Amino acid sequence: MAATTATIQPARPLGGQAxxxxxxxxxxxxxxxxxxxLLLFFCFLALFPGLIAHDSPTAEIxxxxxxxxxxxxxxxxxxxxxxxAQVVWGTRQVLIIAFGAGLASTAIAAIxxxxxxxxxxxxxxxxxxxTDVLLVIPLFPLLIVIAAYVQNSGTLVxxxxxxxxxxxxxxxxxxxxxxxxxxxxxxxxARVRGERAVYIIGVEILPTMTSLLVAAFxxxxxxxxxxxxxxxxxxxxxxxxxxxxTMLYWxxxxxxxxxxxxxxxxxxxxxxxxxxxxxxxxxYAFDEIxxxxxxxxxxxxxxxxxxxxx
Amino acid sequence: xxxxxxPELLRAEHLTRHFKIGGALARxxxxxxxxVSFSIGEREIVALAGESGSGKSTIAxxxxxxxKPTAGEISYEGTPLTRLRSRRDRLRYSGRVPxxxxxxxxxMNPVFRVSHGVLRSLKxxxxxxxxxxxxxxxxxxxxxxxxxxxxxHRFPYELSGGQRQRVGFAQALVTRPKLILAxxxxxxxxxxxxxGLLNLMAKLRDEEGVSILYITHDIASARxxxxxxxxxxxxxxxxxxxxxEVLASPRHPYTQLLxxxxxxxxxxxxxxxxxxxxxxxxxxxxxxxxxxxxxxxLAIDVCEQADPVLKDLAPGHAAACHVAQTGAEVRxxxx
Amino acid sequence: xxxxxxPEPVLEVSGLSVEYVLDRxxxxxxxxVSFTVGRGExxxxxxxxxxxxxxxxxxIAQLLAPPAxxxxxxxxxxGTNLVGLTDRQLAATRWRDLSVVMQSAMNALNPVKxxxxxxxxxxxxxxxxxxxxxxxxxxxVLRMVxxxxxxxxxxxxxxxxxxxxxxMIAMAMLFTPELVIMDEPTSALDVVAQRSLMVQIKELxxxxxxxxxFVTHDMSLISHFSDRLLVMYAGQVSELGATxSVFDAPRHPYTQGLxxxxxxxxxAKVPLKGIPGSPPNxxxxxxxxxxxxxxxxxxxRCSEQAPDLYERDGSLVRCLLYDDAAxxxxxQQAGGRADA
Numbered sequence: 001m002a003a004t005t006a007t008i009q010p011a012r013p014l015g016g017q018a019x020x021x022x023x024x025x026x027x028x029x030x031x032x033x034x035x036x037x038l039l040l041f042f043c044f045l046a047l048f049p050g051l052i053a054h055d056s057p058t059a060e061i062x063x064x065x066x067x068x069x070x071x072x073x074x075x076x077x078x079x080x081x082x083x084x085a086q087v088v089w090g091t092r093q094v095l096i097i098a099f100g101a102g103l104a105s106t107a108i109a110a111i112x113x114x115x116x117x118x119x120x121x122x123x124x125x126x127x128x129x130x131t132d133v134l135l136v137i138p139l140f141p142l143l144i145v146i147a148a149y150v151q152n153s154g155t156l157v158x159x160x161x162x163x164x165x166x167x168x169x170x171x172x173x174x175x176x177x178x179x180x181x182x183x184x185x186x187x188x189x190a191r192v193r194g195e196r197a198v199y200i201i202g203v204e205i206l207p208t209m210t211s212l213l214v215a216a217f218x219x220x221x222x223x224x225x226x227x228x229x230x231x232x233x234x235x236x237x238x239x240x241x242x243x244x245x246t247m248l249y250w251x252x253x254x255x256x257x258x259x260x261x262x263x264x265x266x267x268x269x270x271x272x273x274x275x276x277x278x279x280x281x282x283x284y285a286f287d288e289i290x291x292x293x294x295x296x297x298x299x300x301x302x303x304x305x306x307x308x309x310x
Numbered sequence: 311x312x313x314x315x316x317p318e319l320l321r322a323e324h325l326t327r328h329f330k331i332g333g334a335l336a337r338x339x340x341x342x343x344x345x346v347s348f349s350i351g352e353r354e355i356v357a358l359a360g361e362s363g364s365g366k367s368t369i370a371x372x373x374x375x376x377x378k379p380t381a382g383e384i385s386y387e388g389t390p391l392t393r394l395r396s397r398r399d400r401l402r403y404s405g406r407v408p409x410x411x412x413x414x415x416x417x418m419n420p421v422f423r424v425s426h427g428v429l430r431s432l433k434x435x436x437x438x439x440x441x442x443x444x445x446x447x448x449x450x451x452x453x454x455x456x457x458x459x460x461x462x463h464r465f466p467y468e469l470s471g472g473q474r475q476r477v478g479f480a481q482a483l484v485t486r487p488k489l490i491l492a493x494x495x496x497x498x499x500x501x502x503x504x505x506g507l508l509n510l511m512a513k514l515r516d517e518e519g520v521s522i523l524y525i526t527h528d529i530a531s532a533r534x535x536x537x538x539x540x541x542x543x544x545x546x547x548x549x550x551x552x553x554x555e556v557l558a559s560p561r562h563p564y565t566q567l568l569x570x571x572x573x574x575x576x577x578x579x580x581x582x583x584x585x586x587x588x589x590x591x592x593x594x595x596x597x598x599x600x601x602x603x604x605x606x607x608l609a610i611d612v613c614e615q616a617d618p619v620l621k622d623l624a625p626g627h628a629a630a631c632h633v634a635q636t637g638a639e640v641r642x643x644x645x
Numbered sequence: 646x647x648x649x650x651x652p653e654p655v656l657e658v659s660g661l662s663v664e665y666v667l668d669r670x671x672x673x674x675x676x677x678v679s680f681t682v683g684r685g686e687x688x689x690x691x692x693x694x695x696x697x698x699x700x701x702x703x704x705i706a707q708l709l710a711p712p713a714x715x716x717x718x719x720x721x722x723x724g725t726n727l728v729g730l731t732d733r734q735l736a737a738t739r740w741r742d743l744s745v746v747m748q749s750a751m752n753a754l755n756p757v758k759x760x761x762x763x764x765x766x767x768x769x770x771x772x773x774x775x776x777x778x779x780x781x782x783x784x785x786v787l788r789m790v791x792x793x794x795x796x797x798x799x800x801x802x803x804x805x806x807x808x809x810x811x812x813m814i815a816m817a818m819l820f821t822p823e824l825v826i827m828d829e830p831t832s833a834l835d836v837v838a839q840r841s842l843m844v845q846i847k848e849l850x851x852x853x854x855x856x857x858x859f860v861t862h863d864m865s866l867i868s869h870f871s872d873r874l875l876v877m878y879a880g881q882v883s884e885l886g887a888t889x890s891v892f893d894a895p896r897h898p899y900t901q902g903l904x905x906x907x908x909x910x911x912x913a914k915v916p917l918k919g920i921p922g923s924p925p926n927x928x929x930x931x932x933x934x935x936x937x938x939x940x941x942x943x944x945x946r947c948s949e950q951a952p953d954l955y956e957r958d959g960s961l962v963r964c965l966l967y968d969d970a971a972x973x974x975x976x977q978q979a980g981g982r983a984d985a
Binding site: 184185186188190192194195204207208210 | 374375376400401404405408409411412413416417418419420421422427430431434435478481485
């Protein structure tokens with residue numbers, strides 16, 4: 001065979017092909033499809049809130065505590081703000097926190113977890129100690145303390161606080177996974193041919209863990225949503241921001257449930273739950289996609305066994 | 311022991327590697343390799359054969375500098391490896407003495423194309439090449455190992471086991487090696503595919519002038535490609551010499567046992583009346599004495615007391631056995 | 646060496662096919678396999694990776710799990726078709742008359758239970774309840790395989806690899822079955838331990854009289870112990886005959902290629918070739934004979950007509966060279982095709 005001098009395609013990872021396979025996998029898995037649709041719906045709300053809710057969320061110009069009507073789909077708050085607009089516009093902040101904290105804590109968890117697994121020895125010991133200490137400290141009280149210290153935490157502060165306290169759990173997971181691939185021959189081959197540790201961790205190990213990284217991101221995003229809303233609910237967020245958590249704060253302050261303004265509390269609450277469910281469904285689906293053994297076994301209806309041939 | 315007719319590439323002297331095992335309260339030492347000395351010359355294939363626990367894989371990793379020796383020294387072209395301090399020196403050594411791994415399904419990163427390892431090796435070891443020169447060189451080595459250049463942009467899952475092992479050899483070849491450490495390169499391949507890889511190894515020795523340390527548990531394949539044979543047992547060398555001579559007249563009882571157990575479809579298997587039931591020991595905190603003595607029908611008193619030392623019994627053919635060294639004819643297990 | 650015409654069949658496999666049902670369609674891992682095993686006979690099933698031998702074994706032992714399923718044919722054990730029986734119906738036969746030895750004892754034995762406890766589980770599952778009977782039988786089977794009965798108290802990880810495999814075989818002997826199916830029980834062992842285990846198995850067989858189906862990829866090892874040999878390729882039987890006959894005069898070009906791929910430690914050193922190419926992807930099987938793309942003796946019809954099993958000198962061969970009707974045109978072209 002004649003040697004060709006055509007340029008060889010650079011050894012890029014399976015980018016396009018993996019994306020297509022992922023798309024198909026999501027489509028075929030019911031949980032994944034449901035979760036994806038839900039998440040996309042919320043993303044749409046966050047990107048184009050004006051298209052859905054025409055009123056301003058903050059203007060206190062409407063009648064107070066009005067019920068459900070054509071003009072106000074969810075009614076109004078005790079301050080005369082349109083509830084529907086608040087829910088829709090509040091999506092943006094929640095998603096920003098979810099994606100922001102989710103991505104940041106996953107990134108930190110990946111770097112620390114995989115480095116600890118790869119380097120082993122003393123490095124592993126030190127990084128593990130840090131991880132474990134953070135893991136053991138009760139997360140929510142810690143969050144409260146920090147958030148209370150900072151006072152009136154805006155979006156960025158919330159993301160930072162959530163990231164710093166949230167990376168430890170997934171760092172453990174990613175470390176375990178990295179430990180299991182550490183002895184794979186292709187990593188030893190990389191070491192033996194002289195690659196540096198940073199290269200091996202970043203280029204050789206992390207790309208093989210993509211499904212776990214996505215799962216970690218979804219977990220962290222889910223917890224970011226829940227914890228951020230909880231902090232805002234107890235008043236540690238910026239009460240003037242438009243967010244589901246702050247809506248709950250004001251609803252609580254005005255005794256919404258006791259005074260019959262149910263939607264004020266229920267609407268943001270349901271949204272928080274729905275977004276959380278979206279992340280959780282996608283998480284399950286990724287588990288199943290990554291590990292076929294977890295897929296639901298559909299019983300194969302046994303055909304009538306054909307009689308043996310000659 | 312060393313074959314004086316050809317220039318020496320690599321020499322191991324009194325190479326020892328121990329591992330600490332057990333918890334903090336019950337510290338014990340596993341003797342994976344003990345006092346092993348041998349050399350490898352240019353343009354030769356040396357087979358390092360042994361069963362599990364013999365230490366052969368540990369030796370490969372010692373030579374590849376994955377482990378540091380507990381004692382003893384390895385020299386490459388006269389320079390001890392401990393003198394390789396700078397990253398450049400170490401990189402140069404790993405280019406001259408690369409390793410090929412056993413498992414074709416784990417030796418390549420599944421997310422990259424098969425050209426990845428080859429191109430990375432070129433970038434690291436031959437930085438003077440331009441990108442197009444690298445591409446050309448990658449295509450060249452792929453042709454040498456019997457894969458077409460068009461294979462370069464495939465992914466590992468598209469290749470068969472035999473093809474993947476060829477990629478492993480290509481990755482080793484691209485750094486212009488003098489000695490390839492092949493750690494059981496064909497053990498996980500189907501029998502009909504093995505021959506192709508073994509023929510490739512012989513071709514690399516003959517046409518590319520590369521030496522190979524062929525680590526295996528399969529003596530028959532060792533015979534097919536190797537010039538010399540080193541038989542290991544329980545971390546020590548039992549016997550070594552030109553391969554045809556060792557196979558024709560094995561001096562160490564373990565070598566005889568090993569050869570008698572190798573099945574040959576063309577010859578009837580002589581099943582000895584008392585079949586050896588033992589297995590190679592895990593050498594943990596050993597007492598002095600020959601490590602084969604429990605399975606050896608010829609063991610004498612000195613075998614319990616002193617470790618046998620490797621001594622020449624014929625030119626270039628040495629065995630570490632007290633009984634053989636007394637000059638007596640050793641016939642422990644008939645083939 | 647027993648006669649290939651089996652007078653007292655213990656197992657009759659007829660037209661057995663197994664398919665894997667996947668998202669994009671199904672793949673036939675075993676295609677229309679038929680053979681019989683007589684009382685006390687040692688049948689070796691050999692083949693390379695992807696030939697379907699392990700799937701075949703699992704199908705016979707009724708251990709297939711979705712997405713694999715039997716797609717056709719029957720497995721008659723002592724007259725009863727095992728295909729389609731429920732686990733409860735199979736329980737009576739399992740281990741009493743038909744037992745299975747797996748490839749890796751470390752995977753098949755429970756690592757947190759002692760050997761004795763696992764024997765006890767098996768014995769009690771089949772109605773042996775008295776502890777003195779259990780102890781006696783457990784010690785007896787261990788003795789049969791050359792293990793001291795003190796090891797009943799040992800855990801699997803405390804035994805060496807060879808001993809673990811022997812313990813697996815002892816467990817399979819608990820009820821002196823009629824047929825023992827073994828899936829590569831020697832692959833994880835070193836060559837010396839392999840030989841002694843095979844000798845042990847053969848001795849047991851000769852003293853207890855059970856039949857064995859032994860699946861392996863190591864042809865040279867099995868050649869010294871089996872009575873008959875079945876060579877599989879791409880899910881089909883490609884050759885079946887008395888072992889010595891298959892080795893001394895292999896008929897199928899695949900068998901010939903396989904035997905020529907074994908380097909020998911005795912005798913002259915000759916350059917060998919192996920078989921070019923690799924086994925077909927079972928989702929895309931070649932037209933005609935499945936082996937023809939790699940066959941040095943292929944002729945025109947091989948790519949069009951799928952060969953049946955033809956009989957020749959007491960062996961069965963799936964090759965058009967032995968189809969007497971095609972023989973005429975074959976001899977004109979045989980040996981003309983150069984291999985890659």
